[in-house]
Amino acid sequence: MAVPLAFFAVFFAYPVAAIVTQGLRVGGQWRFGRIAEVVTDPATLDVLWFTCWQAVASTALTLAVALPGAYVFARFDFPGKGLLRAVVTVPFVLPTVVAGSAFLALLGRGGLLDELWGVRLDTSVWAILLAHVFFNYAVVVRTVGGLWAQLDPRQEEAARVLGASRLSAWRRVTLPALAPAVAAAALMVFLFTFTSFGVIQILGGPRYATLEVAIYRETAQLLDLPTAAVLTLVQFAAVAAVLALHAWTVRRRESALRLVDPGRTARRPNGPAQWALLWGVLAVVALLIVTPLAVLVERSLSGPDGYGFTYYEALESAADSGGTFFVAPMEAIGNSLRYAAVATVFALAVGGLAAAALTRKAGRLVQGFDALLMLPLGTSAVTVGFGFLIALDEPPLDLRASWVLVPLAQALVGVPFVVRTMLPVLRAVDHRLREAAAVLGASPWRVWREVDLPLVGRAVAVAAGFAFAVSLGEFGATVFIARPDQPTLPVAIARFLGRAGQLSYGQAMALSTILMLVCAGSLLALERIRTDRSGEF
């Protein structure tokens, strides 16, 4: 527990506290009066209200749409499943400007649905909610599906043999086992949508603002640090309340489960109902996730003289002839992969140790620690970015110009995913297995290697996938601290999007498509590694 705690103290709590303090302390005097002023401002209350209800609605909608998907991915075997699972995670890494504009091409004015049925969703709340489903589908499929695939279906079958109906068997056997994972997924989706930034800006138009948007405006545009500090505290308080609620509802439900190899639980759909479910889920995925992504690919290929690789070629030639603005795509891919790999290692080490500590220990202190680990998801990137800048600028921690800042900031966002995916699985591992192994003379290391590791191997892979995807796509904090001569893919995309011209736009789309492929490819590779290992048991 010491390592994760130290990591968070140095790279999260300290920088954030530094920036908040800077806002609330003027000339050596605390200005707490400012808190009351901002909190009671009707504008703040409006923002808080909108932030809350859209997050609740988004979470509910995401769960409703994605839980059947989690079931299908966990229990059914169908060709292309691995690929599709990688594809649904892609929205996660795309810059919201890019994904949002693809989404608008589908749902907005003059979009596909507009042409077909006159359905327009731009500037409506529906666009925001659906976009949140688009971005967070993978959270539910991966977190819940990860555990679901390892639940032994024979328990439910046993219940049915004993006379329970299909529904009640599911309700009494499977649902309680899944509850912690569902709650974990819901919590993450909630935190993501609660702190939604890009989606709200693009699809909501300027009328809607979340706390996150307000914090960004106050910090980066207006330099009103006192107001930003208060809003940050409000966001913290709200997030803390949600975390407390989560801890309270989930705590007692986690129990040891019989976990089995996911390869054995998935089978081909059987009967018309299961086929209908599979096709239904595939249709939703196709409409909501694959089509917007396809729009991007289509745009990246439709050059001035018809379809072709013009924009991709332009990326290469621009990098050869151009200035510091241009970076060769291979170089940006290299930067992105390098940063993301280091960030994933940090996140897995910190998150894994934290999850292990949380499994073994109980008590209020540990619960507080659990909540602390989730806080980075509820903190705005600009707060973290500015915090890094003013806090980590003096020896012994003078990291102002160090490349390590980027993976550190990215790992902060990755750790919560690692903890939340590993925790339900780790807690589900039956103690008696470990004890039995120990009694039979296995060393503790061997117990861990032979009992825990094979059972949580899948969770580790899922967690690594998340951490990697989050790091690949991280933009908000990276743009503050990445060196301009070493931009990541999202940063390079934003640069191209920032200037006029067909070629610039096409290059941005081409780079986005590359980012998509890199993400899907990396996730597939991760799954492959996992399958190899799980063959051992």
Added chain:
Amino acid sequence: MNSQLRRAVSAALLGSVALGALVGCGGDSKGGADSKTVTLVTHDSFAASKAVLKEFTKETGYKVRVQAGGDAGAAVNQAILSKGHPQGDVFFGVDNTLLSRALDNDLFTPYTAKGLDKVPAALQLDRAEHRVTPVDFGDICVNYDRKYFADKKLAPPRTLEDLTEPAYKNLLVTENAATSSPGLGFLLATAARYGDDGWKGYWKKLRANGVEVVDGWEQAYYDRFSGSTGGGKGDRPLVVSYASSPPAEVADAKTKPAKAPTGVATGTCFRQVEFAGLLNGAGNTKGGKALLDFLLSKRFQEDVPLNMYVNPAREDAELPELFTRYGTRIADSATLAPQKIAKNREPWVKTWSSLVL
């Protein structure tokens, strides 16, 4: 995981983090103290030819290290937060809308760069003290889709007044003045033209005439504007963008058209001037001064247009053909004193939001 193992892993991890930190300290961050490197702090749209930066190194022996952070506003605010203990030696990218904030915070050390006599007086907004040096300027203007107006046989608008005419109803899309710098520039253009109170009435008329507001330039230009050759196909033929957007539209075309697909409404512009300055507390003052001289050198100035799509500050810098052929010289751009912008920026944006959104 047993406790022994955990301790071993912890130790290893702490070690590696510490090592990373050490490497970070020892390697890169020494840059400021190293007299052969000069660090340019800027925003993320800074760009220069690699060849030109190499030339600087050849002439002076200094290597330029570029340190960027966010958009122009965020970069200035970062510089203010780290004042006295700056991230580098020279800051580039504070514009006239943010200049007062930077100067009031005592960000810069005065220095008169070589070549300043070739910069028009109108751009030298800190003429008395030379804390900042003008490097480039650009104009935020309403752009129009040539094809749309030709097809409709309608003359494109030229002035701010025109935009409120019924003929141009529901045609204009602009950016949120609270979050976007062209959005703010357009608001300031109207404030400069109609005065401290008059601009509100103008925006009421504009709103009645169906102006649409989106959050950022990318959405306005690529998603809503009908004239951009990239992006989707928007249906608004008027957009708030830059005077350099039309040249940018044809910059990469293989066969150059006679005219850019978009034009500029010359009576709607607001002038943005970008400055550089020597940071207070810079580690390498000498290198910083050399870099400032270089930013005003003809070589760098002539490199500016095609890299950042703005005009060089020096009068004698030659513009590339792309700009002379497809660009529009704006003779009477609106301007406002930086102090006035600093004082009114926040209340104006608040009022604007309540009027328009």
